[in-house]
Amino acid sequence: MMNLAANRKMITIAAILAACALPLVITDEYALRVLNVFFIYSVVALSINLIVGFCGQLDMGRAAFMGLGAYWSAILAVRLHFPFFVAFLTAGIFAGLVGAILGFLCRKSSFDYLTLITIGFNVVCQVVFLNWIPVTNGAMGIPKVPVPEFFGFAFDTNLRFYYLALGFLVVCYVLIERITKSKLGRAFEAIRDDSIAASYSGINIQNFKVLNFAIGSVFTGLAGSLLVHYTQYASPFNYTLDESVYQLQMAILGGLGSLPGSLLGTLILVVAPEISRSFYEYRLVFVGFMMVIMMIYWPNGLLGKAGVGERLIGIMRFRKKEPEEAGR
Amino acid sequence: MTELVKTEDLSKHFGGVKALEAVEMTIRESEILGVIGPNGAGKSTLFNVITGFYQPTRGKVFYNGVEVTGHRVDSVVDKGLARTFQNIRLFDQMTVLNNVLVGMHLQIHPGIMETLFRDPGKGQKEIEARDKCMSLLKYFGLEKDATLVSGNLPYGKKRKLEIARALASDPKILLLDEPSAGMNPNETAELMQLIDGINRKGYTVVVIEHNMKLIMGISHRIVVLNFGKKIAEGDPAAIQADASVIEAYLGKEED
Amino acid sequence: MLLQHLINGLSIGSIYALIAMGYNMVYGILELLNFAHGDVYAVGCFAALGLLTMGVHPALAIMAGIIVGFVINLFVEKLAYRPVRYSGRVTPTITAVGIAYIMRNAILKIWGPETFAFDIGVRGSNLQFGGIIIGTLQIYILLIAVSCMIGITLYLKKTKTGQGIIAISQSIPTAALMGVPVNRTISIVYGIGGALGVIGGILFCIYYDSIFIGIGFALGTIKAWMASIIGGVGSLKGAVMGAIMLGLMESMVSGYVSTLYKDAIVWLLLIAFVLIKPQGLFPAQVAEKI
Ligand SMILES: Nc1ncnc2c1ncn2[C@@H]1O[C@H](COP(=O)(O)OP(=O)(O)OP(=O)(O)O)[C@@H](O)[C@H]1O
Ligand SMILES: [Mg+2]
Numbered sequence: 094m095m096n097l098a099a100n101r102k103m104i105t106i107a108a109i110l111a112a113c114a115l116p117l118v119i120t121d122e123y124a125l126r127v128l129n130v131f132f133i134y135s136v137v138a139l140s141i142n143l144i145v146g147f148c149g150q151l152d153m154g155r156a157a158f159m160g161l162g163a164y165w166s167a168i169l170a171v172r173l174h175f176p177f178f179v180a181f182l183t184a185g186i187f188a189g190l191v192g193a194i195l196g197f198l199c200r201k202s203s204f205d206y207l208t209l210i211t212i213g214f215n216v217v218c219q220v221v222f223l224n225w226i227p228v229t230n231g232a233m234g235i236p237k238v239p240v241p242e243f244f245g246f247a248f249d250t251n252l253r254f255y256y257l258a259l260g261f262l263v264v265c266y267v268l269i270e271r272i273t274k275s276k277l278g279r280a281f282e283a284i285r286d287d288s289i290a291a292s293y294s295g296i297n298i299q300n301f302k303v304l305n306f307a308i309g310s311v312f313t314g315l316a317g318s319l320l321v322h323y324t325q326y327a328s329p330f331n332y333t334l335d336e337s338v339y340q341l342q343m344a345i346l347g348g349l350g351s352l353p354g355s356l357l358g359t360l361i362l363v364v365a366p367e368i369s370r371s372f373y374e375y376r377l378v379f380v381g382f383m384m385v386i387m388m389i390y391w392p393n394g395l396l397g398k399a400g401v402g403e404r405l406i407g408i409m410r411f412r413k414k415e416p417e418e419a420g421r
Numbered sequence: 422m423t424e425l426v427k428t429e430d431l432s433k434h435f436g437g438v439k440a441l442e443a444v445e446m447t448i449r450e451s452e453i454l455g456v457i458g459p460n461g462a463g464k465s466t467l468f469n470v471i472t473g474f475y476q477p478t479r480g481k482v483f484y485n486g487v488e489v490t491g492h493r494v495d496s497v498v499d500k501g502l503a504r505t506f507q508n509i510r511l512f513d514q515m516t517v518l519n520n521v522l523v524g525m526h527l528q529i530h531p532g533i534m535e536t537l538f539r540d541p542g543k544g545q546k547e548i549e550a551r552d553k554c555m556s557l558l559k560y561f562g563l564e565k566d567a568t569l570v571s572g573n574l575p576y577g578k579k580r581k582l583e584i585a586r587a588l589a590s591d592p593k594i595l596l597l598d599e600p601s602a603g604m605n606p607n608e609t610a611e612l613m614q615l616i617d618g619i620n621r622k623g624y625t626v627v628v629i630e631h632n633m634k635l636i637m638g639i640s641h642r643i644v645v646l647n648f649g650k651k652i653a654e655g656d657p658a659a660i661q662a663d664a665s666v667i668e669a670y671l672g673k674e675e676d
Numbered sequence: 677m678l679l680q681h682l683i684n685g686l687s688i689g690s691i692y693a694l695i696a697m698g699y700n701m702v703y704g705i706l707e708l709l710n711f712a713h714g715d716v717y718a719v720g721c722f723a724a725l726g727l728l729t730m731g732v733h734p735a736l737a738i739m740a741g742i743i744v745g746f747v748i749n750l751f752v753e754k755l756a757y758r759p760v761r762y763s764g765r766v767t768p769t770i771t772a773v774g775i776a777y778i779m780r781n782a783i784l785k786i787w788g789p790e791t792f793a794f795d796i797g798v799r800g801s802n803l804q805f806g807g808i809i810i811g812t813l814q815i816y817i818l819l820i821a822v823s824c825m826i827g828i829t830l831y832l833k834k835t836k837t838g839q840g841i842i843a844i845s846q847s848i849p850t851a852a853l854m855g856v857p858v859n860r861t862i863s864i865v866y867g868i869g870g871a872l873g874v875i876g877g878i879l880f881c882i883y884y885d886s887i888f889i890g891i892g893f894a895l896g897t898i899k900a901w902m903a904s905i906i907g908g909v910g911s912l913k914g915a916v917m918g919a920i921m922l923g924l925m926e927s928m929v930s931g932y933v934s935t936l937y938k939d940a941i942v943w944l945l946l947i948a949f950v951l952i953k954p955q956g957l958f959p960a961q962v963a964e965k966i
Contacts, residue, residue: 151709151766153773198947201954204765205709205909209901210950213943216898220940274541276522276529279515283523286512289966292494293472293504295527295590338773345770350514378781384774388767389759469966506966 112259116252125251131363132258133320136265138343138355140312145341146349147273148305149285151208154215155313155340160222160332162188162314163321167235168228170322177241181318188314189307196306200299215334222329234328241322254323261319265312270352272308281305335377342380345387348397357395423450423485425594425625426471426502431480432649433463433470440466442649443480448594453620454627455640455657459669462646464629465507468596472504473497499527501593505583505600507629513572517563517582520571521554524589554589561585561615577608584615594625601632613639637661645669679808681931682924687814689923690821691879692899696907696915697825698872699900703909704845705865706761711772714896715779716752717873718889720745722783724878725792725887734796742874748779749870750863757866758859776893783889791888794881817879824875825916828868841865905946908956917957 119125137159144152162184169180195214199207222229229235241248241257248254272278280301283291292298321327339362347358362380366373387394426448433441440463448454456464469475471482473494481490484500503524512520522529528550535544542551558564561581566574571582580600587595597616601609613635620626620639630636636643637657645653645660647669653660660666699713724741728734752775760768803810832838840861843851852858877896881887900915903922907914925945930938 145766149766151769195947198951199954202950203909203955205707206905206950206954208709208769209905210947212898212901213946217940217943217947220937224936268537271537271539271541275536275547276526276531277536279519279523280526282515282519283512283526286514287510289474289964290506290510290512291523293498294523294586295495295498296523297493297495338777341770341773349766375781377777381774381777381781384770385756385778386774388763388771388774389756392760392763392767465966474966508966510966 109259109263113256116255122251125255127364127367129251129254129258129323130320131360132255132262133316133323134340134343134363135262135356135359136312136316137340138347138359139265139269139352140309140316141341141344142347142349142352142355143269143273143281143312144305144309146344146351147278147285148281148302149204150302150305151204152211152306152309153208153341154211154213154218154334154337156332156334156336157211157215157218158188158192158310158313159317159320159336159340160218160329161191162317163327163332164222164229164235165314166318167238167321167327170239171235171237177239177322178243181241181315181322184318185311185315188317189311192310192313193303193307196303200303212334215332215337219329219333222332229327229329232329234326236326238321238325238327240325241319258319258323261315265315266352266356269312273352277301277304339376339380342383346383346394348394351394351396354394354396424448425450425485427483427486428471429481429483431467431470431482432478433466433475434478439649441470441477441646444646444649444651446644446651446654448625448627449642450593451620451623451625452641453616453639454625455636455643456627456629456646457631457633457636457643457660458646461648463649464646465598466649467646468504468598468627468629471497472502472596498590498592502596503587503590503592503594504596505580505587505598507598507602509576509579509583511571511574511579511583511586513570515571516567517558517569517571517574518551518554518567520582520586521557521589522550524586525550525554527590557585557589576603580604580612581615584619588619588624592624594627595619597626597628599629599631601630601635609635677931681927683808683810683814685924685927686920687817687883687923688927689920690818691876691883692903692919692923693916694821694824694872694876694879695896696900696903696919697828697912698869698876699897700904700909700912700915701828701841701865701872702869703904704912705841705862706757706768707765708757708772709769710869711769711897712752712775712779713869713873713900714877714892714894714898715776715783716748716870716892717745717877717896718783718892719748719779720870720874721877721881721887721891722787724874725787725794725881728794728796738796738878741878742871745870745874746867747870749866753863753866758862776897780889780892783892787889789889791886794885794887796882813883817883820875820879824872828872829912837861837864902942902946905956906949908958911956911958914956914958 115128116125119128137155141152141155144150165187166180166184169175169183170177195210199210202210223232225231241254248257273281280291280296283294283296284298284301288298343358343362344355345358346361347354347356366376372379424447428444428446431441431444432439444467456467458464466475470477473489473492473496476491481488483489484497484502489497489500512523515523529546531544531546535546542548555564555567558567561584563578563582563585566578571579574582584595584597584600600616601612604612609632616626616628617639628636628640640657643655643657643660644651645663645666652665652669653663655663695714695717698717699710702708702710702713720741723744724737727737727740732740756771756775757768760771801812803812832842840851840856841864843854843856844858844861848858873896877891880891880895899919899922903915903918905918906921907916907918922942926938926942929941933941
């Protein structure tokens with residue numbers, strides 16, 4: 094096991110280095126753009142994983158929080174001329190606060206209520222983005238959002254932005270991984286597996302659910318902000334319920350409860366519509382079928398516990414039949 | 422002997438069912454208290470009400486002289502009560518070690534710095550906690566299973582793990598709801614020794630049991646419930662001779 | 677004016693009630709947050725539309741639509757929900773999301789996102805009572821909705837299958853021990869849920885003379901949820917009460933506040949409502965037994 098832990102660290106560092114060197118191979122602007130979007134959506138998928146996969150709270154309205162982060166950041170940067178990093182950081186805080194408030198309102202409600210409320214909240218946000226014209230500029234959206242800029246250095250090419258987005262992903266990934274492996278993460282998982290037993294372990298379920306929702310929302314909001322500074326345009330049509338479902342599927346495909354899985358799931362669902370026009374057209378049908386088929390046959394996704402990936406590795410290793418080991 | 426827990430007129434009704442009716446009982450420090458009674462007598466409900474999982478319909482619960490009626494479960498646990506469940510409730514997708522670590526929830530205070538800025542599992546608090554959990558697992562003979570997913574353990578080990586998790590919160594009182602259910606005679610004998618050992622370490626233990634041999638063998642005192650009412654209380658010998666207890670059980674067997 | 681809004685709210689509310697009832701019957705049994713309810717019955721409604729445009733007699737077309745809703749739900753239950761019936765809460769819910777997207781996009785593929793006229797040839801006349809207009813259509817809708825509700829209540833109370841349904845909703849293992857054919861009964865519940873949905877959906881189309889993709893999710897599933905938030909998820913009585921209150925609420929909001937923000941305001945009211953009544957007006961769940 095110890096061996097595995099050391100290996101893991103090496104693999105992680107190797108992966109980051111490889112990612113840093115990737116632009117040497119991939120110079121195509123279009124491909125870089127897809128990768129940049131992938132990095133940002135990975136953080137969204139990770140935040141969904143933190144809420145749905147680790148804490149078992151089925152949030153169906155993540156796009157709303159991306160939208161909150163995006164609009165907050167766009168309004169601050171375009172209308173009020175705040176520098177990028179202020180807009181960006183406060184976008185995370187803003188989304189986190191809204192998440193905390195929403196979580197607080199639902200803290201006593203059952204599983205179903207939370208899901209319903211997140212859907213309702215998504216609808217509310219969309220209506221507001223679309224119709225609160227003095228602030229959000231309505232259907233026109235907010236154009237000309239400035240590119241990220243730190244102390245005069247502008248991340249204004251796809252290549253420059255590549256390293257910013259990669260850094261963002263690495264930092265978020267490390268933080269989320271640490272959270273999931275701490276006392277906090279264990280409490281989330283305990284609530285997911287058996288909330289009654291969790292409260293009998295002294296966990297204040299309501300508080301921890303609110304905390305989980307707030308932390309997840311911070312990351313979603315940050316991702317929303319970064320994306321809007323990259324595309325330079327906040328559009329009210331990017332934060333729909335369909336979008337939320339698509340993002341949820343990123344986390345599901347990779348495996349709820351598996352952080353590397355979220356990256357893989359996001360990669361597949363970000364790249365597939367780019368390489369196949371018909372996947373793009375029918376992406377919601379594909380997602381529908383994927384959801385049904387996966388829930389029946391591989392509820393743990395590609396990299397989750399006892400997921401497809403682990404089974405393949407298991408076959409390759411010719412392991413004896415013994416109770417399966419946890420992946421950590 | 423000090424009374425750790427005391428109930429007054431404790432009653433819990435589910436619609437027309439009087440699961441508990443005016444129960445007055447105490448849990449004394451350092452004892453093993455047996456709770457027996459026919460099926461549906463209200464034993465589990467007693468645990469549920471004492472620990473705050475159910476609001477009592479009437480009556481009060483005191484812990485160390487302080488009223489805790491209506492407190493949330495986690496705050497009652499914080500005061501020093503821990504329990505196991507009649508139907509095992511483990512965190513099925515988590516490892517054995519993590520199950521016990523969750524049990525230590527109230528004792529680990531890593532802080533934001535240690536959580537976010539140390540490698541996972543390398544913080545001081547985390548290492549200490551893990552060592553403590555490993556020695557607990559060792560006590561229960563589960564140290565080799567520490568990295569297994571708890572949902573895949575065999576039944577007997579699940580029962581033990583549940584007790585280990587409860588003990589991890591370092592409670593003053595350990596409430597066990599039918600710990601020997603589903604165990605074979607060998608495992609039951611081992612369990613008796615375990616419970617006795619835990620008690621000798623200074624924990625107060627309350628056990629619900631259907632296994633008369635087990636309960637008579639280890640309890641210092643026994644409380645008998647029938648149809649929600651306390652019908653007898655006393656040491657094992659007195660309970661075995663008590664006419665109302667015999668009637669409660671025999672009356673049950675006739676139908 | 678107030679009275680007019682009340683009457684409009686009541687007739688829209690009674691349609692919601694039918695939809696929410698079908699929804700909550702299913703929920704009461706499996707505690708599945710059925711995302712697909714609306715999209716499944718929308719298939720039934722569009723099937724009816726297809727037959728109508730082919731010149732089939734409206735009564736036949738509507739019957740066929742109801743049967744389509746019934747049958748699709750049977751299949752969906754068997755193929756998609758049954759395999760995950762005992763897999764916790766998250767898994768079946770996600771399966772239902774998947775079904776919803778498959779159904780919705782199937783409709784979009786065939787009919788597209790346009791709005792079609794839905795004309796079954798009943799032109800109701802309007803009755804005037806001193807400024808208040810009541811369409812005879814509204815009265816029919818109310819009558820149909822109420823008779824469906826009474827029918828379902830009687831079915832649950834008086835028939836053997838109905839009793840089986842109630843037994844299953846309390847405990848599947850116990851019901852199985854008592855000899856209730858669990859799988860068959862659950863299939864029937866899904867079928868009835870789908871059929872009730874189609875009836876509600878078609879009343880919708882008749883009320884607005886038109887049909888479009890939104891009658892499934894936006895006007896169906898979401899309204900059923902809203903009704904359940906008010907009434908309590910899983911309670912039939914709550915569903916009906918919640919739906920009627922929802923109809924009234926919507927009619928008041930669009931009458932007095934804003935049509936544009938109607939949905940957002942109703943949702944906000946509901947989110948606020950959850951603060952006060954976290955389990956709805958008629959909580960269906962009893963204390964969990966441990
Ligand atoms: N949550 C609940 N809702 C409704 N009735 C309940 C609930 N919990 C317990 N009861 C009822 O209260 C009575 C006492 O139940 P309890 O589980 O406390 O009995 P018990 O003594 O633990 O029985 P057993 O030996 O079978 O475990 C029973 O009639 C039971 O059906
Ligand atoms: Mg019991």
